[in-house]
Amino acid sequence: MSFYTSLSGLKAAQNDMSTISHNLANVSTNGFKKSRTEFADVIASSLSVSPTQMIGSGVVTKAIRQQFGQGTLNQSGSSLDLAIAGDGFFAVKPNMDGSQVNFTRNGGFLVDADRYVVDAQGAHLQVYPVDGSGSVVATGLDQAVSLRLPQTSGTPQPTQNVALGVNLNSSSAVPSTPFDRFNTDSFNQSTSSTIYDADGNALTMTNYFVRKTAAAGTPPTSTWEVHSYVGDQELQPASGSGPITATFDGTGAMTSPTSATAFAPFTPGASSTQMQLSLDLASSTQLSSPFNVVTRSQDGKAVGQLQGVTVDSEGLVSASFSNGETQAIGKVLLANFSNPSGLRQLGNSSWSSSGISGAPIVGEAGQDGFGSMMSSMVEGSNVDITEELVGLIAAQRNFQANAKALDTSSKISQAIFNIQ
Structure with a gap:
């Protein structure tokens, strides 16, 4: 039995080292959230065994739980680089014609050839539609639209x-x-x-x-x-x-x-x-x-050409044009979950909802339960190198201790086999 007990300890320590290695590998990945390995002891009990005589059967990896603490905020030169100071996720649509919506903390957005604002994988950033004054006219994730920058603004007026x-x-x-x-x-x-x-x-x-x-x-x-x-x-x-x-x-x-x-x-x-x-x-x-x-x-007026885009602390996206006009084109929506640790990891700093995470709760930046929006900023990884290295040393020691216990058990068995 001690063989399997030590073996479970080796597997658990190996899982811990793998998790820590994954964290360290993504220390520079924008929007990455570190994970923590959680363990539980294994007890094989029965009614006939006295509680004072029970011996454990090892350890299992109970969960590899994601830690959604705030990452470092790094300044950038693009107004479409967005960061959330506080809780919330950006909603992005990987397929404009589909219904799937993913969630990310990586706000490094850019503009594609069709003038849509997308992430590095080409998924469209979702916003609430707004009227001319910037007020939201429709709410809910199913009412969100992909943010697209207009090319021109206004109606031409001939000079008289x-x-x-x-x-x-x-x-x-x-x-x-x-x-x-x-x-x-x-x-x-x-x-x-x-x-x-x-x-x-x-x-x-x-x-x-x-x-x-x-x-x-x-x-x-x-x-x-x-x-x-x-x-x-x-x-x-x-x-x-x-x-x-x-x-x-x-x-x-x-x-x-x-x-x-x-x-x-x-x-x-x-x-x-x-x-x-x-x-x-x-x-x-x-x-x-x-x-x-x-x-x-x-008194003439040309059609305004797009000159710049700004995003305020509440997520309102405004476009400015060469004819002096400014137009509100959407309000970035944020999503949150009752149990973010239950989100399904998709890679590329993206997640999808699951039965464990619960359905997404959507809202606007600055509202209760949601952080504020920061433009020209990108959230980096929340991995602390020092903390991870200390954890890696501890996981290594655990692995060595279980390997030693396995070796000792092997020697005891060999000594028994050698009795004549």
Whole structure:
């Protein structure tokens, strides 16, 4: 019997060393949770044996129990690297068309080719859908959706009104050659503005300023011509033809035009939709200071392109766009279990629920029973190297002691066999 008792001790010590070795091997694995081997003694009892005469029959491995203590939090440079400070798991879907949901503490997420936020294995991060204000509109694990980053935001709006306030140098000379936008000697100054067509495409509107007369008359006035181009098309006023004529008095104030000039409709080369622009130069001046643009504005708007993603401490994911818009696109849900130690290990720092763990309890970061969300952080392993090495030494000593007991039992049996 002592052979089997010592053998059970050897197996138990070997299980303990294997568990510790697995912990040490994953000391650098993000989201890894260490395990602890738990043992129970074996007693073969019967009614006929006195309680004071019972001898144990060895040891069994009762459980290899996972320890879900907090791992180290390591800072990163990605806003999609998430860590949970406290209890909870991220919910991820390995198959977007399936119903299986796995759970992980490894929040090192990235964006795939289809703009879904996924973990290293390609499983989709699950979030609650939200409205424009960021309020959750549906709860429950079955109502969760895969987080997908939008590519654009907003509706394009074509430019209709352009306002341009410039200062024209009162000392500028009158060019001696006819206007040619490709000849810099034929105009005094130029400036470009970005406008947008009906599809939200950016176009360049260039205005060329040509002095026609120097200050003359009583009171002294001077005139300038303003040639406006969009791409290679010169814009013509809706009433009349030719460039805009701007007049300034002796103080440098503009006397005409006093209101915006409307141009005739035109079709940009990259669009099939006509545009109609107006140009307001009313705030322009003619002073002795150098040419400069004082004000510039236009009322068009392009479609916003995705520029960045942020996640707040409550798990609200917001996307920012190049047109200045910010859009709430989801709220990261967290899951917890009545018995996390009963979760089934899947590898890759992932788990699935089981009958021992209980059904997942879902909620939001910061609620009762759930930790807070930390962006640009990743939770590392909760393995303590020093503690594991001490445990490994103890497991080794246990193995050696049981091996010695087995050897002693063998020698006793050999001595009995040698009796003559």
